[in-house]
Amino acid sequence: MKGTTLQAHARSRAAELPGANLEHPFGPEWEVYKVRSKVFMLLTEVTGEPIVILKAAPADGEALRSAHEDITAGYHMNKRHWVTLSPGGSIDKGLVGDLVTESYLLVVENLPRAERPVDPDTFGRVDCGTVR
Template sequence: MQGKKLQQRAAERVRELPGAELTHPFGADWDVYKVRGKVFMLHTEVAAEPVVILKAAPDDARLLREAYDAITPGYHMNKKHWITLNPSGGLEADLVEDLVTESYLLVLEKLPKNQRPVDPATFGQRSAL
């Protein structure tokens, strides 16, 4: 997935996540996505390439970096808890969307229950009719 398309796909997914908002605390070059004031995704450019930076569980982050050349340690973030999606590796749209959702849910899990816009344990599950 090419750079701008990678960022667009990630941003489209964010629009579907309750309570998510776009901010620019680091200036116009950084799109910072938050839920209840906590960062779960960033967009910027690294070496003139648009990238997406996401939170990930440490074991998942390690496995993703091993499995995909386009996934590297989090740019300017804690390398254990963050990953960077790079446009040159041909990541599938479904994977990008899943990683954005997982990053969002990881942040939600750390929030007090009364501040969560949705329950991270059941978000996205279909209820039986």
């Protein structure tokens, strides 16, 4: 996936998430997406290519880095809790959307219950029960 497409998919998914806001606290070269003032995604090109930086559970981040050459430790972030998506061939649109959503939910689940814009245990889950 090309860098501009990678970032476009990430932006598009973030725009769909309740309570997500775009800020530029580090200047115009950094897009910082937050939910209730907590960062869940950063986009930049300061590395020379368009990248997306997302929060990830440590075990998930390790598995993602092993499975995808275009996923590395978080650029300028805690290497255990953040990953960087770079342009290349091993990441598709679906994976980008899933990783943005997961990053968002990791942040939401650590917010006080009264501040959560969604329930992180049920958001995006489809009820597979019988239809009445």
